[in-house]
Amino acid sequence: MNKVIKLHLHDRYPELGKGPVPVEPYISTAYYDKEQARIFKKTWLHVGRVEEIPAAGDYFVKDLEACEASIIVVRDKQGAINAMHNVCSHRMNQIVYEKRGQARKFFCKFHGWAYDLQGNLTGVPEEGSFFDLDKCDHGLSRVACEVWQGFIFINLDPTPELSLAQFLQPMFGDIEGYPFDKITTGFQWTTVVNCNWKLALDAFQEAYHVAYVHGHSIADAIDTAEDGAMPPLDALCGQFHRRLSIAGNPKSVYGNPNAVTAGGAEASKAIADSAVKKPIAAAALRAGMGAASYHFRKEDLPKGMNWTGHENWLFDINVVFPDFYLSLRPNYFQAYNFRPISQGKTLLEARVYYPEMKTAGGRFYLEYMKVALRDVLLEDLSTLERTQSAVQTGVKKEMILQDYELLVRHGAHVVDRIVNEETKA
Amino acid sequence: MNSPQPASPQSAITLPAGFAHLMPFSHWSLATETERTRMRNTSAFADIVAFKDAMLADVDAIVAYLNGFELDAMPPPEAALMYMLLSLAEVAPAVEAYQQPGVIDGYEFSRFVADEKFVMRPPI
Numbered sequence: 001m002n003k004v005i006k007l008h009l010h011d012r013y014p015e016l017g018k019g020p021v022p023v024e025p026y027i028s029t030a031y032y033d034k035e036q037a038r039i040f041k042k043t044w045l046h047v048g049r050v051e052e053i054p055a056a057g058d059y060f061v062k063d064l065e066a067c068e069a070s071i072i073v074v075r076d077k078q079g080a081i082n083a084m085h086n087v088c089s090h091r092m093n094q095i096v097y098e099k100r101g102q103a104r105k106f107f108c109k110f111h112g113w114a115y116d117l118q119g120n121l122t123g124v125p126e127e128g129s130f131f132d133l134d135k136c137d138h139g140l141s142r143v144a145c146e147v148w149q150g151f152i153f154i155n156l157d158p159t160p161e162l163s164l165a166q167f168l169q170p171m172f173g174d175i176e177g178y179p180f181d182k183i184t185t186g187f188q189w190t191t192v193v194n195c196n197w198k199l200a201l202d203a204f205q206e207a208y209h210v211a212y213v214h215g216h217s218i219a220d221a222i223d224t225a226e227d228g229a230m231p232p233l234d235a236l237c238g239q240f241h242r243r244l245s246i247a248g249n250p251k252s253v254y255g256n257p258n259a260v261t262a263g264g265a266e267a268s269k270a271i272a273d274s275a276v277k278k279p280i281a282a283a284a285l286r287a288g289m290g291a292a293s294y295h296f297r298k299e300d301l302p303k304g305m306n307w308t309g310h311e312n313w314l315f316d317i318n319v320v321f322p323d324f325y326l327s328l329r330p331n332y333f334q335a336y337n338f339r340p341i342s343q344g345k346t347l348l349e350a351r352v353y354y355p356e357m358k359t360a361g362g363r364f365y366l367e368y369m370k371v372a373l374r375d376v377l378l379e380d381l382s383t384l385e386r387t388q389s390a391v392q393t394g395v396k397k398e399m400i401l402q403d404y405e406l407l408v409r410h411g412a413h414v415v416d417r418i419v420n421e422e423t424k425a
Numbered sequence: 426m427n428s429p430q431p432a433s434p435q436s437a438i439t440l441p442a443g444f445a446h447l448m449p450f451s452h453w454s455l456a457t458e459t460e461r462t463r464m465r466n467t468s469a470f471a472d473i474v475a476f477k478d479a480m481l482a483d484v485d486a487i488v489a490y491l492n493g494f495e496l497d498a499m500p501p502p503e504a505a506l507m508y509m510l511l512s513l514a515e516v517a518p519a520v521e522a523y524q525q526p527g528v529i530d531g532y533e534f535s536r537f538v539a540d541e542k543f544v545m546r547p548p549i
Contacts, residue, residue, distance in 0.1 A: 052544050100544070186545030187458075191537045216529050217522045279481055280517040287488040353545070360491030360507055363547060367514035371458075374537070375518045381532035 008403045009235045013410070016237070020398035021412050025419075026196040026391050032343035034419045039322050040066035044146070044153040044160070044167050046324040046337060047073055049353075050081065051150065051184050057117060060100045061086055065347075066197075066340045067156045071143055072096055074103070076117035083145035083154045084119040089138040106140075115140050148172075150180045151335075171241040172318060174304030178328060182294040186353045187370055193348055193381060195388035197323055197340040198411065200348060203380050203387075204325050204336065205317065205407035207232055207246055213379050218372065221255030223247035223312050233308045237410040240321035244407055245307060248314025253281040254372050255314060258330045260288040260365055261296040261355070284368035291362025292355040296331040319407060321414060331355060334373070344388060350377060440509075441502045443490065444483065450476045453512040454505045458539040461508075461515040466527050466534050473516050473526055480513040497548035507549060 010018050025031045047062045059074035070086040072095065086094045093110040096103075105122065106115045114123030119140035127133060144155040146164035153164050169176075193200055203209065207230050211219050222230045223246075233245040248255035250266065251273035259267040267289055274282040298306075305328060306313035318326040325336040332354045339347045352373055357363050390396075401409050438451045453476055455461045465473060480487070487510055494503050523529050540546075 049545070184545060185547050186543060188540040188543040189537050190540060191532075217518060278517075278521040280477070280484075280513060280521055283481065283484045283488075284514060284517070286485065351543075357547065358496070360494065360496060360510070361488040363496055363507075363549060364488060364510050364514060366547070367511045368517055371514050372518055374539075375522070375528045375531070378528040378531035378534060378537060381537070382528075382530050384532075 009232075009406045010403050010409075013237050013406070016406070016409050016413050020400050021409060022398055023391050023396065025412065025415065026199050026388070027343070029343045031419065032196075032340070035322075035340070035415065036066055036068075038418050038421065039415065040064070040340070041156045042161070043157075043322055044155045044162075044164050045322075045339075046151055046153055046320060046335070047071070047083075048152050049150055049180075049186070049335075050147060050152060051181075051186075053081065055102070057102050057104055059096070059103060061096050061098070062154075064156075064339070065342065069143075069156060070094060071154055072106070072140075073145065073152060073154070074117050081145055081147060081152055082118055083143040083152075084140040085143060087141065088113055089121060089140065090124075095140065149176055149178065167240070168320070171236070171238040171243065172304070172320070174307075175302050175316075175318070175328065177302040178305065178333075179294065179296070179300075180333070180353075182296075183332060183353045183355050185356045185366065186351055188349065188351045189374065189377070190350070191348050191381070192341065193346045193384050194344060195346055195384040196344060197338045197346040198415065199388055199391070200346045200384050201319070201323060201325065201338040202408045202411065203384060204338075205242070205244070205319060205411060206405045207244070208402060208404050209380075209383075213383065214376055217379060218252075218254050218376055221249055221252045222314070223249055223255075232404055233306075233310050233313065235404075235406045236307075237406065240414055242319045242407045242410045244317040245310070246314050246317065247310055247312040250312055253278065253285045254369070257314075257332060257369070258296070258298060259285060261292050261294075261331045262298075263289050281368065284365045287361030288357070288365025288368075291357045291359040291365065292331070293358055294355050296355070298330050301330065317407075319411065332369070348381075438505045439502045440506050441490065444487065444506055447479060447483070447506075447509065450479055450509065451505065454508040455512060456504075456508055457541050458511075458515070459541060461512050462534055462539070464512070465515050465519055468526055470519070470524075470526055473519050477513065477516055477520050480509065484510075484513065499549065504549065 053075045056075055056077045059072055061072050063070045071083050072086050073083045075081050086096055088095050088108040090113050093108055095106045095108050112125045116122050119142055121135040121138045144160050146153055148164050148168050210222050210230050224230055233247055236243040250256040250269050253270050253274050256270045259270040271282045271285055315327050315329040323338045327334040335351045337349045341347050354366050357366055438454055491507055519526050
């Protein structure tokens with residue numbers, strides 16, 4: 001609207017510069033080796049939600065190629081969540097073969113060594129035939145494991161430089177209190193994409209692409225300026241993490257998720273406009289109203305959400321360094337991990353969480369929202385392998401970023417800073 | 426509770442009495458997202474539109490009827506109708522965004538795998 005004074009988000013972060021950004025980090029194996037050693041083996045990594053393992057003995061296993069590790073995450077009898085390497089202390093066999101399950105103890109299938117839910121060695125067949133074996137010295141190798149707002153993080157560094165709270169709170173302390181524990185119906189998709197993990201994450205760190213990649217689907221759900229641009233409301237960059245706040249179009253069902261739980265005027269705005277153009281969307285919203293198990297109110301959200309206080313606020317993108325994308329809406333959230341398998345291969349685990357719906361109509365609404373999101377993801381993913389192939393031609397050495405792609409620049413900057421820190425091994 | 430009820434063989438599907446007229450579309454009664462997505466992406470667009478038209482004409486009545494049943498304890502005919510309602514959501518982007526069965530220029534749908542056993546998924 002106001003073209004007189006153009007303030008750039010970049011002006012707040014002069015250390016990031018405004019120039020072209022090298023693409024070598026997307027294609028260099030030597031660079032990836034350093035990322036593995038200096039980032040993925042040294043940083044808190046998101047592995048799941050506490051609701052996945054509600055009872056003592058519930059566990060899941062994460063294979064983290066980026067760390068060359070397989071990690072068991074388990075809830076013990078005291079209710080604490082522990083993480084340990086999936087490697088027997090005897091002759092190294094993997095203790096757990098299943099990806100998820102329930103155990104009273106872990107028994108190695110090779111020679112029957114037994115471990116409790118904290119990883120202590122509790123049983124050794126033919127123990128008397130070993131030589132001065134002290135079971136206390138031979139538990140499973142524990143891995144740092146902490147929980148923030150119900151998200152489980154692990155850290156392969158035996159002595160993490162920062163606690164999880166110290167790592168997260170400078171950027172995300174004021175979104176603590178978001179009702180994660182009320183949003184407990186989840187869906188997950190997985191795919192292995194043949195591209196570098198940063199290239200995949202970058203496609204989700206800006207809204208500049210929305211008018212093009214999502215031109216057929218949800219572009220109408222994003223708030224547009226007079227010139228058709230979709231500027232973010234604001235962006236924040238920290239030592240590791242970054243945030244972007246996005247406005248929505250309250251006249252669309254997808255762009256006004258608040259309508260289903262707020263009802264009233266919010267819902268009638270979205271239904272009236274959609275009834276003709278998108279009758280299934282309107283039907284889903286009518287079906288979903290009042291079906292949620294919990295009443296969400298924008299004014300109950302923590303102050304760090306919609307931090308500009310915009311009336312058409314739709315969602316905040318939170319990128320938790322290095323590879324965790326957490327998008328928070330008034331009443332649902334998305335959690336994506338872009339986890340490297342190798343330099344040019346990325347495992348995307350994409351999850352979306354909604355409030356539990358008590359009725360068939362509410363379930364229909366969730367399916368509408370979930371399918372719309374999934375198809376949007378298929379659009380987002382459509383460019384990744386093509387972009388990776390294009391980078392690998394070597395024709396272009398740098399990418400050019402506009403102001404609203406600040407998070408892409410910040411992501412590259414933070415990775416590069418840590419990769420090049422000589423003091424770290 | 427967490428695993429979807431197995432879909433009935435198509436020949437065995439019955440719909441609740443008030444919705445028997447939707448039987449010609451009972452091949453859309455599919456218990457998982459994986460099956461519904463495959464059906465959408467392998468159907469002719471005209472068939473998708475015909476299914477959508479039939480369902481949309483009755484959608485408010487279907488929702489009102491199914492709201493009378495618990496999601497985790499639906500009898501087979503009601504579950505069969507519920508799966509058709511979820512298929513209507515599945516085809517929504519095809520008819521309301523893309524005007525074709527699949528996502529325009531989209532990533533291959535079969536490579537984006539829905540985890541049908543995810544522990545936090547809903548009962549149906």
